Amino acid sequence: MRQHNLAAVLEIVHKSRGVTRAQITRELELNRSTIGDLVSQLSESGWVVELWDETRTGVGRPSPLVTAANQWLVAAINPEVDAVEIALASLGGEIVDRKRVEVDQPTASEVASIVANEVSAMEESQTGSKVIAAGIAVPGLVRTSDGVVRLAPGLGWKDQPLAELVSEALGVPALAANDAHLGSRAELSFGAGQGADSIIYLNGGPSGIGGGIVIAGNPVGGFAGYAGEVGHISVNPEGEVCACGATGCLESIVRRADLVARLGLSHPDDDQLDAAVLNAVGQADGKELRSWVDQQLTWLSIALRSVVNLLNPERVVLGGYLASIWKGASEAQRTKALDQALSVSAEGVEITVAALESQRLLVGAAELAWDDVMANPIESLKSVT
Numbered sequence: 001m002r003q004h005n006l007a008a009v010l011e012i013v014h015k016s017r018g019v020t021r022a023q024i025t026r027e028l029e030l031n032r033s034t035i036g037d038l039v040s041q042l043s044e045s046g047w048v049v050e051l052w053d054e055t056r057t058g059v060g061r062p063s064p065l066v067t068a069a070n071q072w073l074v075a076a077i078n079p080e081v082d083a084v085e086i087a088l089a090s091l092g093g094e095i096v097d098r099k100r101v102e103v104d105q106p107t108a109s110e111v112a113s114i115v116a117n118e119v120s121a122m123e124e125s126q127t128g129s130k131v132i133a134a135g136i137a138v139p140g141l142v143r144t145s146d147g148v149v150r151l152a153p154g155l156g157w158k159d160q161p162l163a164e165l166v167s168e169a170l171g172v173p174a175l176a177a178n179d180a181h182l183g184s185r186a187e188l189s190f191g192a193g194q195g196a197d198s199i200i201y202l203n204g205g206p207s208g209i210g211g212g213i214v215i216a217g218n219p220v221g222g223f224a225g226y227a228g229e230v231g232h233i234s235v236n237p238e239g240e241v242c243a244c245g246a247t248g249c250l251e252s253i254v255r256r257a258d259l260v261a262r263l264g265l266s267h268p269d270d271d272q273l274d275a276a277v278l279n280a281v282g283q284a285d286g287k288e289l290r291s292w293v294d295q296q297l298t299w300l301s302i303a304l305r306s307v308v309n310l311l312n313p314e315r316v317v318l319g320g321y322l323a324s325i326w327k328g329a330s331e332a333q334r335t336k337a338l339d340q341a342l343s344v345s346a347e348g349v350e351i352t353v354a355a356l357e358s359q360r361l362l363v364g365a366a367e368l369a370w371d372d373v374m375a376n377p378i379e380s381l382k383s384v385t
């Protein structure tokens with residue numbers, strides 16, 4: 001029971017990014033002395049710090065603010081076809097350091113080697129902090145039980161034990177899952193999905209398009225962790241053959257590479273691509289690009305119609321280059337994005353862009369890494385202290 005209560009307190013601090021002891025008491029419906037004891041143990045173990053607001057006025061006993069400490073960190077990793085992104089994250093979804101290593105078509109072993117070198121250097125720069133777990137956001141199908149990448153067509157991977165390789169390289173537990181699934185978790189906890197009961201998250205990255213599903217506030221991974229492959233919805237039976245072998249998949253038609261080429265960029269990150277799209281369509285000679293972007297949104301809308309008809313989400317969140325396409329398209333095209341969905345299914349559905357922008361997948365990977373650690377916050381430290 002105590003382990004459960006410690007985990008519950010830490011979860012509240014993590015999701016709230018700072019909460020008073022009185023608020024924790026009300027939410028968990030435990031007495032004040034019990035909460036005080038739990039918070040004290042978490043503080044002594046380096047998980048949280050308590051801050052007293054000396055300017056507070058009014059009646060009643062003052063309650064300290066409980067916030068996450070930075071003593072314990074996790075490594076967040078996102079391998080892609082053109083780069084490996086690595087971050088260190090603290091509780092509360094905060095990225096404290098970040099590095100992008102450009103590399104073409106890295107193997108799983110190369111990713112593990114890059115991660116080992118970069119995390120070691122990044123950890124040294126965080127005085128008094130230690131990495132205790134790792135999470136990996138993979139652009140492909142990942143068996144969540146053991147972190148084996150069953151298929152990542154963009155990277156050319158099949159049955160690669162990525163989580164095991166990274167764990168051995170870092171000397172800490174590592175977990176892996178689909179990048180879009182983790183993006184949906186990040187946006188649900190800290191971004192555009194906050195407050196929504198059900199969301200569909202679509203991620204657009206160099207490897208293609210993936211999806212994450214949240215139903216009744218809970219991320220849905222499917223039987224083995226492969227749910228949400230929106231990029232492989234067929235939107236044009238006469239279209240190109242996709243990397244997966246099927247014909248006319250969304251990700252074979254709405255491609256990041258085409259957008260990057262039209263803008264004349266080379267290996268841009270998401271922030272650079274987003275800025276370039278908005279700048280280009282805003283120019284006097286940007287009409288041609290705006291027209292092309294509108295057509296891309298038309299194809300995307302066909303897939304959204306299927307998703308909305310099937311799942312009736314409260315909110316659709318677009319990330320990566322899909323967010324850039326949405327923002328770069330004309331208002332008229334955005335307005336009719338769900339016109340061909342069933343009217344009752346589309347009624348009230350909001351389409352928005354990822355609030356966490358380029359950090360979304362790294363924050364999601366960190367969420368995965370925190371799962372087991374926060375479930376048993378005291379015992380999980382015994383192997384690293």
